Amino acid sequence: MSERKPRKDAARNRAAVFAAADDLFARCESPEAVTMADIAAAAGVGKATLFRAFGDRTGLIRALYEARLAPVRSAAGEGPSPLGPAAPPLLRVPALLDAMLCFKLDNRHLALALEGVAGDSGPYRAEHYAWWHGLLRDALEGIPGLADPGYTAHALLAATRADLVEHLVGEERTGREQLRAQLAAHTARVIGSGTPRG
Known part of the structure; x- marks a missing residue:
């Protein structure tokens, strides 16, 4: 009984x-402006609780990103989803890229914050980037005649970088559906399907 209560408290604190953090990142003008103190105050927990649970701000951002990405990971890993490994490559590649773009659109400042904490190692060594790249590369390998699936996966992922998404949406005022259609058309040209998303 005594162990269950701390676990419940920890789960409740984590959810809070x-x-x-979701709310603060969604409303902020710049991800760098969101501090551990801000998150602790908004969640109603002490700063020490955050540092115990996540280590530092980077750890918290990574944990939040992974929690938000979990449904996409699940859909991409199994079942009849267009994201899943059983889907035909010409359908799976654009579906994966659309899912990534929608994820970035729904979590714009969180994604920017994560890319911003990559530091000297850059975003390309991050675990989530390696996961996306591996999924895309594997799907691209199933398209006959496509040269260098590894490089093509990197090039396609570049079109969904958080800083580019932020620029297109925030500065150029590109709408969500327009951006999705543009990415689908670009993907179709790259993989040669000739059937951009409508």
């Missing part, structure tokens, strides 16, 4: 922290 994630909800507070």
